[in-house]
Amino acid sequence: MKHFFSKALAAALCLACMPAGSLHTFAAESSSIQSSCEGDIRVSSVSEEYGPGALLSGLGQYTSFQWYLDNQGTFLLSSLKQKFSSINYAHGFPHNNPDAVYLPLPGYNTAGYENLKAVAGIDLNIIPAWEQYDSSEEEKREVVVAIIDTGVDTAHPDLEGALWTNPGEIPDDGVDNDGNGYIDDIHGWNFYMDQASLCSGNEDSHGTHTAGIIAAGREGGGVSGIAGGSQVKVMVLKALGGPMGIGSPESIVKAIRYAEANGASICNLSLGTTRYYENLDQAIRDSNMLFVIAAGNGDDGGSGMDTDATPVYPASLPYDNIISVASLNYDGALAQSSNYGASSVDLAAPGSYILSTVPGESYAFYSGTSMAAPMVTGAAALLYSYRTDLELKDIRQALLDTVHPLDSLSGKTVSGGIVDVGAAFDWQKPQE
Ligand SMILES: [Ca+2]
Ligand SMILES: [Ca+2]
Ligand SMILES: [Ca+2]
Numbered sequence: 352m353k354h355f356f357s358k359a360l361a362a363a364l365c366l367a368c369m370p371a372g373s374l375h376t377f378a379a380e381s382s383s384i385q386s387s388c389e390g391d392i393r394v395s396s397v398s399e400e401y402g403p404g405a406l407l408s409g410l411g412q413y414t415s416f417q418w419y420l421d422n423q424g425t426f427l428l429s430s431l432k433q434k435f436s437s438i439n440y441a442h443g444f445p446h447n448n449p450d451a452v453y454l455p456l457p458g459y460n461t462a463g464y465e466n467l468k469a470v471a472g473i474d475l476n477i478i479p480a481w482e483q484y485d486s487s488e489e490e491k492r493e494v495v496v497a498i499i500d501t502g503v504d505t506a507h508p509d510l511e512g513a514l515w516t517n518p519g520e521i522p523d524d525g526v527d528n529d530g531n532g533y534i535d536d537i538h539g540w541n542f543y544m545d546q547a548s549l550c551s552g553n554e555d556s557h558g559t560h561t562a563g564i565i566a567a568g569r570e571g572g573g574v575s576g577i578a579g580g581s582q583v584k585v586m587v588l589k590a591l592g593g594p595m596g597i598g599s600p601e602s603i604v605k606a607i608r609y610a611e612a613n614g615a616s617i618c619n620l621s622l623g624t625t626r627y628y629e630n631l632d633q634a635i636r637d638s639n640m641l642f643v644i645a646a647g648n649g650d651d652g653g654s655g656m657d658t659d660a661t662p663v664y665p666a667s668l669p670y671d672n673i674i675s676v677a678s679l680n681y682d683g684a685l686a687q688s689s690n691y692g693a694s695s696v697d698l699a700a701p702g703s704y705i706l707s708t709v710p711g712e713s714y715a716f717y718s719g720t721s722m723a724a725p726m727v728t729g730a731a732a733l734l735y736s737y738r739t740d741l742e743l744k745d746i747r748q749a750l751l752d753t754v755h756p757l758d759s760l761s762g763k764t765v766s767g768g769i770v771d772v773g774a775a776f777d778w779q780k781p782q783e
Contacts, residue, residue, distance in 0.1 A: 419700075421478055477772045495584055495585075497618040498558060498618075500588075500590070502558050507710065514586075540606070542589060557717070562708065583733060607638060620645065636668070643725070671747070699769050702723030730750060
């Protein structure tokens, strides 16, 4: 087994003041409309004339801001700021626990984004995939996606129908009905607090956002998740918490084991650390799940790093069951804060100004590789559900083989491109 850990390099890595030895999630330059469990939706008047995708949902007041679904070249940050009453960072606390796993800090100054011009076609090409999925009469595979993150507001209306439900468990009766070792684990488990409750409020914004990217309903307004309204369901495994989104590698390892034991096949990890943990490495190496992992958001100054030279864990682990994901802007450039690596980062996905769910029936824009990874997780899950002829390792290959190549990603990622879901749906498995 190959070990990457380098003490000297570890200290150099972080989005902002992240010490060696912390695992954390990667949402940089987060722009929050609101993230509160009691919260209202603090959005000023929203017009559908801004941004792409206005027609994706008849009720979708937010869908028009999801540029990555169908980028028509009209998305403009300055317009966004005019439309929304508050655009703030979601996370802004220094990280100072040396033995933790945690949330990312905001990245660089976003001033350079004000007048960045969106480029048409820089998107997931998801529409053809949705059309195929919806029109096909073939039986779809049920796919459970484990989200190991902060918690998720499971009561968010846009996540109704998106959640995995443990079939053998009766809620709130104080009994471990299915005998899996966890009492009343209906939609997952809270490994951070070792309890069934999955949402504690603001601290669970990041996980709720991730869940929405993957599986928010395509119908009924709000946002549209990549695998929304499909046979894909998300299992909520809270392993990070507190105002700084801290957790331990042990919690993540337990969550990985739970996920696998309870039927998950794909696992989203929008988290990372500079420190090598043998137990985390082994849990991933020995797992049959496909892991989609955020590549990380750069160094102290918010500049993306080459993780071939400065690894980030677990994204940089060399296993075939990992897809490491970089973050792309709406103009097709690699996000300034996104890590990259010709051999350690597999592909890129949209990650700047991503609108998704946060606790309290709210929505927020976050940015970073934390948002790019669940794009790929959603794509992988939808593809795995649709292509019942494929195995998980084929899903990874299909996504890598069918990327839309971009000059900005050449030499910076293994595949040199942005994930193209429509093309992946038509992928042909090579004859052996
Ligand atoms: Ca149980
Ligand atoms: Ca029970
Ligand atoms: Ca929705």
